[in-house]
Amino acid sequence: xxxxxxxxxxxxxxxxxxxxxxxxxxxxxxxxxxxxxxxxxxxxxxxxxxxxxxxxxxxxxxxxxxxxxxxxxxxxxxxxxxxxxxxxxxxxxxxxxxxxxxxxxxxxxxxxxxxxxxxxxxxxxxxxxxxxxxxxxxxxxxxxxxxxxxxxxxxxxxxxxxxxxxxxxxxxxxxxxxxxxxxxxxxxxxxxxxxxxxxxxxxxxxxxxxxxxxxxxxxxxxxxxxxxxxxxxxxxxxxxxxxxxxxxxxxxxxxxxxxxxxxxxxxxxxxxxxxxxxxxxxxxxxxxxxxxxxxxxxxxxxxxxxxxxxxxxxxxxxxxxxxxxxxxxxxxxxxxxxxxxxxxxxxxxxxxxxxxxxxxxxxxxxxxxxxxxxxxxxxxxxx
Ligand SMILES: [Mg+2]
Numbered sequence: 001x002x003x004x005x006x007x008x009x010x011x012x013x014x015x016x017x018x019x020x021x022x023x024x025x026x027x028x029x030x031x032x033x034x035x036x037x038x039x040x041x042x043x044x045x046x047x048x049x050x051x052x053x054x055x056x057x058x059x060x061x062x063x064x065x066x067x068x069x070x071x072x073x074x075x076x077x078x079x080x081x082x083x084x085x086x087x088x089x090x091x092x093x094x095x096x097x098x099x100x101x102x103x104x105x106x107x108x109x110x111x112x113x114x115x116x117x118x119x120x121x122x123x124x125x126x127x128x129x130x131x132x133x134x135x136x137x138x139x140x141x142x143x144x145x146x147x148x149x150x151x152x153x154x155x156x157x158x159x160x161x162x163x164x165x166x167x168x169x170x171x172x173x174x175x176x177x178x179x180x181x182x183x184x185x186x187x188x189x190x191x192x193x194x195x196x197x198x199x200x201x202x203x204x205x206x207x208x209x210x211x212x213x214x215x216x217x218x219x220x221x222x223x224x225x226x227x228x229x230x231x232x233x234x235x236x237x238x239x240x241x242x243x244x245x246x247x248x249x250x251x252x253x254x255x256x257x258x259x260x261x262x263x264x265x266x267x268x269x270x271x272x273x274x275x276x277x278x279x280x281x282x283x284x285x286x287x288x289x290x291x292x293x294x295x296x297x298x299x300x301x302x303x304x305x306x307x308x309x310x311x312x313x314x315x316x317x318x319x320x321x322x323x324x325x326x327x328x329x330x331x332x333x334x335x336x337x338x339x340x341x342x343x344x345x346x347x348x349x350x351x352x353x354x355x356x357x358x359x360x361x362x363x364x365x366x367x368x369x370x371x372x373x374x375x376x377x378x379x380x381x382x383x
Contacts, residue, residue: 001126003070007035008062008114010055011047011348011380017340020151022182022213029344030055033377034062034114036122038075044122046368047348048114048289048316054107059383061111065090070115075122082295085112102267109267109292116293117319117368124367131368135298135326141359142324145205146172146337147315149179149196158188159195165338166199172337175358176205178237181222182213190225197231205332207261209237216240216248223256234331235261235283235312246279253280261285264314268292269300276307283331285312288319301327317360318349318370325362333360348376 012030019026030052036044049058069084092104124131132138146169152161162179169177179196181189196206214222219239226233236258240248245262253260259282266272266286275281284304288297301311301323311330313320324330335355336342345352350371353361363369 001075002039003073003075003119004037004039006037006062006067006070006115006118007033008059009033009035009377009381010059010383011344011377012052012055012382013344013380015340015343019341020183021180022209022211024211026341028052029342030382031344031348032059032062032114033372034118036070036075036115036118038122038126042122042125044075044118044120044125044367045372046117046121046319046370047344047372048117048319049110050289050315051110054110056383057107058110058114061090061107062114066111066115070119075119076126078116078119078123078295081119082112082116082292085115086292106267106290110290113289113291113293116295117288120294121367124369128366130322130362130364130366131294132322132325132362135294135322137326138328139325139362140364141361142321142330143205143332143358144174144317144355144360145176145178145207145332145334146174147178147209147334147341148336148338149177149181149192150341151180151183158184158192162192162195163199166196166204169337170200170204172335173355173357173359174335174337176200176207176234176332178207178209178334180211181208182210186218186222186225189222190229193226193231193233194229202232205234206231207234207237210239212238212240212242214239214241216244216251219248219252220255223252223258227256227258233258235259237261237285238264245275249275249279249281253282259283259310261312264290266291269296269303272300273303276304276309281309283310283312285314287314287316288323289316290314294319294323297323298326301330305329317345318352319368321353321360321362322368335360344380348372
């Protein structure tokens with residue numbers, strides 16, 4: 001159970017299509033593969049992160065600054081090792097300005113996440129137990145929705161595109177869709193969400209994600225309009241622009257009964273605490289590849305339960321499936337049913353868990369239960 005060495009391997013895969021959300025576009029699928037080798041020959045491994053801006057820096061922090069803290073240590077001591085990494089002596093600059101300081105801290109927290117998640121795989125293999133059972137084991141299959149509703153390329157009718165996409169999402173076995181909004185006018189976006197509801201029918205799960213595209217008053221207008229026509233959306237995700245997260249969300253919550261889902265970019269449990277405390281949040285979709293790994297995600301989930309906040313998870317189904325399966329107040333695993341948007345999910349794991357009738361089967365092999373294909377790692381490695 002002693003850690004001998006660790007590896008961090010950056011991958012990048014160019015996408016054959018560019019995908020446009022509310023405030024951004026995506027042209028490639030990067031990730032980082034992390035492996036923790038134990039003295040007994042066992043290897044904990046996983047991949048995570050969809051981050052190209054700082055990928056090189058994250059890999060450097062893993063290799064240069066965190067790996068030396070773990071080598072020679074007992075992988076079972078997850079609380080101790082997490083604190084060791086969190087309090088690493090690493091000069092990231094200090095401008096004493098809370099928000100400006102967050103960017104370099106994000107690099108550190110993603111590096112910690114890489115290692116923490118790989119170590120959970122190693123622990124599962126040591127104990128011969130799937131990770132979701134180490135965390136509590138609530139269910140053997142979890143509901144799945146697909147991220148989608150991207151804005152179509154020019155020329156295609158946006159409402160027809162949505163009806164086609166809903167059919168594709170259903171055919172992929174998902175029970176719902178997350179619709180991108182926030183780029184078009186409020187009226188156009190409302191028509192797009194209505195089209196998803198119409199195509200999916202009453203029981204289809206529809207969630208809406210503005211990717212921080214609106215000021216609070218526009219967010220209020222949109223949510224009130226959705227309620228007026230009774231669209232039955234499960235949540236409104238990241239409705240408000242980055243600079244008005246707490247007061248803006250609280251204003252929105254006072255005007256709508258649609259649950260507000262935020263947190264995918266938060267890099268610490270304390271930040272999640274502050275969002276709940278000050279911002280009126282109903283669902284946290286904090287991402288264990290950003291927030292400090294499975295260890296910190298589970299702490300956040302425990303806190304959220306006492307605050308009557310539900311849990312979701314931003315992307316990364318290969319790890320999220322265990323977290324959603326281990327928590328009674330957790331909602332859906334998210335995938336990209338459109339394989340062109342996330343080809344890694346279908347190429348990198350050696351046999352991804354089955355998705356059928358709206359549910360994903362939780363892997364029953366020890367650890368995270370997702371073996372990675374070495375030839376795919378070799379093909380897309382970018383260092
Ligand atoms: Mg989102």
